[in-house]
Amino acid sequence: MKFEILPVTRFMQNCTLLGCEESGKAAVVDPGGDVEQILARAEAGCLKIEKILLTHGHIDHAGGAGELARRLEVPIEGPQIEDEFWIDSLPAQSEMFGFPPVRAFVPDRWLEQGDRVSFGKVVLNVYHCPGHTPGHVIFFHPESHLALVGDVLFKGSIGRTDFPRGDYDALIHSIRKRLFPLGDEVRFIPGHGPMSTFGEERQSNPFVGEKI
Secondary structure, eight states, X not given: OEEEEEEETTTTEEEEEEEXXXXXXXXXXXXXXXXXXXXXXXXXXXXXXXXXXXXXXXXXXXXXXXXXXXXXXXXXXOOOGGGHHHHHTHHHHHHHTTXXXXXXXXXXXXXXXXXXXXXXXXXXXXXXXOSSSTTOEEEEEGGXXXXXXXXXXXXXXXXXXXXXXXXXXHHHHHIIIIIXXXXXXXXXXXXXXXXXXXXXXXXXXXXXXXXX
């Protein structure tokens, strides 16, 4: 599996284009906006997008999902259903944060702990990791030791929990009990900022490191 990180919107959210090297099929994770940019990169890489995956329902992660799904006639999978209220509020979120008008949508599939999602011949494992939002999920590709963690964990930091239904204790539990056990060698793509590894964060992250 190959990947390309595409920072989108003025929040510089890490939308990720995942590609199956064998089939040329692709999935887009968290298309928060800038749909034309996403489509151009897929075309440049000779990738056919067949699915949209969402970690959670915040505008900078999900704002472009509905438009992209309509234009390509592809399904949206994720997040977990506890984020339904965030998806329903996308129009209000877009107005609040000065985004182009966005319509709410219903994902074709809500995801749960233990589910799997696929595109081409690539299979990703789904982990429910609440805290930043109640329905936040992450995607893990064991073969390449790569995780896409949305706003759960960052290089040197963790996700905010001061939004509606955020839960600090749940977030810490998600990181320590669901992310870190995947392995120190696992690289992760956060929702914003540079990549890191779970091992590096387990050792040195000031919020969830071993010395805390």
